[in-house]
Amino acid sequence: CCPPGADPAGAGYPTVTVNGFFHADAIFFAQDAANAAVVGDAQDVADFRRARLSAKGEVAENVSYFMEYDFAFPGRPSFMDVYVDVADLASIGNVRIGQFRTPFGMDAMTSVKELTFLERALPTAFAPFRQIGIELYDTALDERATWAVAGYRFPTNVFGNASGDSGYGCATRETLLLYDGPCNHTLHLGGGFTYNQPSGNSAILRSTPEVGFSQLDFNSTVFPVPFFVDTGTLAAENFQVMNVELAGSRGPAVAQAEFYFATIDQLNGTQARFHGAYAQVSYVLTGEYRPYLKNQGVYGRFTPHTNYGKAGIGGWEIAGRYSYLDLNDADLAPVGAPPGFAAGGALQDLTFGLNWRLNANTEFQFNYIHAFLDRPAGDNSDADILAARAQVDF
Amino acid sequence: CCPPGADPAGAGYPTVTVNGFFHADAIFFAQDAANAAVVGDAQDVADFRRARLSAKGEVAENVSYFMEYDFAFPGRPSFMDVYVDVADLASIGNVRIGQFRTPFGMDAMTSVKELTFLERALPTAFAPFRQIGIELYDTALDERATWAVAGYRFPTNVFGNASGDSGYGCATRETLLLYDGPCNHTLHLGGGFTYNQPSGNSAILRSTPEVGFSQLDFNSTVFPVPFFVDTGTLAAENFQVMNVELAGSRGPAVAQAEFYFATIDQLNGTQARFHGAYAQVSYVLTGEYRPYLKNQGVYGRFTPHTNYGKAGIGGWEIAGRYSYLDLNDADLAPVGAPPGFAAGGALQDLTFGLNWRLNANTEFQFNYIHAFLDRPAGDNSDADILAARAQVDF
Amino acid sequence: CCPPGADPAGAGYPTVTVNGFFHADAIFFAQDAANAAVVGDAQDVADFRRARLSAKGEVAENVSYFMEYDFAFPGRPSFMDVYVDVADLASIGNVRIGQFRTPFGMDAMTSVKELTFLERALPTAFAPFRQIGIELYDTALDERATWAVAGYRFPTNVFGNASGDSGYGCATRETLLLYDGPCNHTLHLGGGFTYNQPSGNSAILRSTPEVGFSQLDFNSTVFPVPFFVDTGTLAAENFQVMNVELAGSRGPAVAQAEFYFATIDQLNGTQARFHGAYAQVSYVLTGEYRPYLKNQGVYGRFTPHTNYGKAGIGGWEIAGRYSYLDLNDADLAPVGAPPGFAAGGALQDLTFGLNWRLNANTEFQFNYIHAFLDRPAGDNSDADILAARAQVDF
Known part of the structure; x- marks a missing residue:
């Protein structure tokens, strides 16, 4: 007689852990008249x-899953990372299927729970970020290097869906840990490339000044934080970006910089070119350090020596960043706009940050941002922004 | 060499517990012709x-969190209590940051899982309820008193967001346990005040007859339960309410009453005044009692001596309530209405309730409500309402 | 002095388990010109x-609950099974209150995590499926039979809500395990009936060709997978369906068939009649078998002898299905269409399936579907569909 199949319960699988976190923010703006105009x-x-709330776990020795939803993002809830991982498929590497952050950009690959500032730097607007598809990835050289390549449908909406007879993209990122000394002494080099053919031949690049919502909030009629730079909707054949990453750390100090160069081949035959970059430094005053996460090729969070409370003051960090995003180009041709209308704008941000980490899982962050904006319709406008955040994660 | 920071994993934090509950309701209306008109x-x-589903836990000895979403409320899911608590901050008290029920009103502070009737009493329409902000709170006098004061953005939408250059409010509630005898013999006195400057200078007061949705259901085109009283949208400078609470218990009997007085300073310079009140009594036939929760200043649920099943019949409770909400005022000036149009209406409800608690976490509730409505457009109309609820919580 | 009531904490209740799963699909269409037209x-x-994410558990020895939400369905999240179960109520059977899959149809009662193909067969379009109401159910004859009867509000929307002074329905399903031999040798017979009086006197029957969304996606402006057959909105007094089920298994082989007959009494006095059926066979090449689940009256999933990985190749299954859905009828009178306009269409699908189950909780499924469509506006059109799915559940 045929046996019925294995007993899945005996193996201790599946496992499940519930995790989550939230960012409660308060943002205050002071604009000059030109900027408000x-x-x-x-x-x-x-x-x-x-x-966000998530469930993660393993269903077998070599298969794990992650399901994460954001209840604050447009979509409410939006699909975040929702995927299954199969380890060591055919000795090539790990395979990931579902929606995930496509491998491109050091800042984009850093968890939002471990950011030095409230938001990622301006050039993150170039990253394809979360899409539905398939990824191959692994570490190499005894965990001194990482590689990843992904193919996906583009663009994927906030519910993890994409449709259309066209609409595909790919992205890749490679990193190398050049130096790995004692006491958090590290030097990191990385780079990436992404090619995207948007379904509907429609592309848009834009950004707020590193605060507030960064995506279209289609459930609210009033969008509270305006985009400071915005190309408008472009009729695009494809959209390509390359970037380079350079970063290093020594004890409680971390420095990190990236440069991005993007091109959009427009349906009218012209190519528009954009670029952006940022450089940031941070220093933990209380002496803890942000460790380098070898399997991800990014820096993580620091954990206080002593928690805030009767025994201590927690951990304190200061940080500074310069970033810019230049969306001006003479060949830019937004749909419905006159030819040669280089309307995207160029934005520079200077940010000073103060982070108070009460314990490993609670942080209050404070950012002061000065934004310099150049747009054809209003040159040389300025805005000052104060932003505070309470973060707890579990 | 610098040490890396503490190991958070060793401390047993963070902890997480998943909780939830639902209310499945059936409501039947019988209106007279005047009421339907x-x-x-x-x-x-x-x-x-x-x-609702929620995650709660602790991330350190003195820091806890709560994340709760409601999948049935408009917003689907709506943000409920989403906050982080830091205990004993600088010896002042506990600090809460995020979205929470602002401290105002004994009925509003009672958990919906422990209500005597299906819905809170009519004057709850005056409470600011959940907003995003910061709260200081604690107990005093050896847990015989509670105090709480909160500042917040007003109004906060169902996703926990508020925007606008104006739009702030504050609320406070103080309670005192005057008598704390054996065998659930208690006497409670309390009071509160709230001042709100709505963003957009827009305010509205309204209520259904203590059944069904109590908020704008913007995802449905058909709103199944009408508002019986409704001021219409008022152009308002500010909105203030004060209330007093008086309650007591003796064994299985509980009595509770509140009175509310509200004023709205309208942009046209006039002040509109409203009031409401309720008084309710309940008695657990099977002898269990609703305990007084000292740290919240409210009465909780009763737990049956024997669960329903082979061994017993569970716990049975009867209850009655009178409540009214008077939204008429000669100075009321809804936007777009002629001056002096006192259109809010006055509503009185008589409710009889029967609660069958099968076990600590399962309850069937039955309410019969007779609603008397006076509105300018239709005086002296009546409606009879039968409502049943199945509740399970975990 | 009166005792306070039992201590619920001592009993080990409530319990809670978090579960979930996702289906990540890729679908490719090749239509002939007639079909595209x-x-x-x-x-x-x-x-x-x-x-989906769900919480389930017990709150007492005889009371359990289930709360499940789907983050991908229209509604986002949509209410799935959200109910409380009370076992052995008054010796009649088990009682279920809330939203649940109404008892009708073997395919509909099979969990989507255990389907042989990506989607249920075409005639599932006749099943009332999830509604809010109350159900009585149990097994009989030493678990060789099941019975279930449910009364509910109809139609219930994606948030578990129904309103209207009319709008009720009932459904019932009975099954019998005729033969229960060794080594998964079984023979199953079943049948069901459902009567529905839709609120608003509005009914609609329609289906995609066994791929993609099966319900109205009201959050997207573009609905990616078209309905191949569609009656249009019918002004209907009531909507009735009966069905018969016949199925059997022998070791790794399963065969299953159902026939459905439906009538709609239209407000114009005429009755429209429809029918549909399917027959399917499946065979697990690696020898495992799909067990018969006696308390549900359906076949479940198979679990590989050896997981995919170093040790093995997992479990492999092939399957085939023929199904049809005939929505043509001379008396069909869609709202706004000329009388006698038999516009529903008749659809036949031939499906070949390949399932690779890596382990008990991970499966990759591949379906090739050939759809034959007859509609008045375009006779004899064809479409070929390739669909792949990654499923992980926990």
């Missing part, structure tokens, strides 16, 4: 920037 | 009034 | 067909 009156905001 | 034809409804 | 151009899709 060109981008509109930015409202002061108190909001949940992110609020 | 003035508020519209109320449809019979079967629905999930509330359906 | 009559149903429109079907777009290639990559999407999350289903993505």
